[in-house]
Amino acid sequence: MRQRNKPWAKEKMNQYPQYVIANPEQHKGKWSEVFDKNQPLHIEIGTGKGRFITGMAKSNPHINYLGIELADSVIVSALEKLIDEELPNVKLLNVNAEDLEKYFAKSDVDRVYLNFSDPWPKYRHAKRRLTFESFLRIYENILVDAGEIHFKTDNQGLFEYSLTSFSKYGLLLTYVNLDLHQSDFEGNIMTEYEEKFSQKGNRIYRCEVKYQNKK
Template structure:
């Protein structure tokens, strides 16, 4: 998510280490220390302004949630939004989603979410797509054995690409929805900012859930 740079963002992030980690490698293998109690750990890569991950943390207090975002301004907006909620099962990370094994130990994450990722439509940018095989390998490393991924997008091209990429990697699909908001899967669905915007225009939202074979 690209937004106009805000001068207050970086100072805010630096002054709120209890909310957001700017050096996540220091918690590798010890992320449970960031929370009130140890619980299954769920990670969103590319959280945007945080609507989804904050909503999930409020709805599922039995899980611990981490929202990861590379853009400082966007990460600051998310953290500032969460601050008054005082959620003991939520923390944030300002980092690049391409290096998850740098920040998390093998098998440390129980569930991973990818929501409305940049589609990078040009063929020469394929390796930047968050469902490209190198990213999948990285996810598999930090997830528990047979760990799962949930992926949502409004971009049909990216969705079709992701179905093929995950299938070629040997992942097993637990569900595929071509119009999430008009399906039973929508019951209890927590929306992202983009999802809310596109769904309001009548645009279908695509979703898949898949797990690694081992």
């Protein structure tokens, strides 16, 4: 979906360094110093306009959250939510997911959320999918041992591809839901896309996977 360009977005982000972390490489291995409390750190890759990450932060004050989004014109909407909410356990990173190892050391992150990622449906674009093998390796290198990925999408093709990708990589599948909104799953925080797609009648798929210690 094409996003409206916001040429003022970068300047606004620079005005709120308490929310949008500049020079994140300086915090590699010591992210606890960015937050008020030393707590487990969960990251959302592709945080969009921030509805999920702010909702999770309000529901789980005992966890720190980082929303990661590359598009200036999108992440600035998440920033506006943080300005309104004043949540101490949420920060934002305006960076590319391909570069996460520049900003995080091993065991910096306890959980990764992937919500409604771009499906990149063409075969030649498979390497761009956030559940492709190269990204799974990046997550492994920044997560704690037995760290988790929680994944949601309305795209059946991407979900099936991702389950296969997880399995081939050796991840342990701990939860699968083929119709989230028709299930008894509790505590679901919807993203903007999730609300839009579900209102159209689209089925929402969700799974949780865990890295296994390699001998």
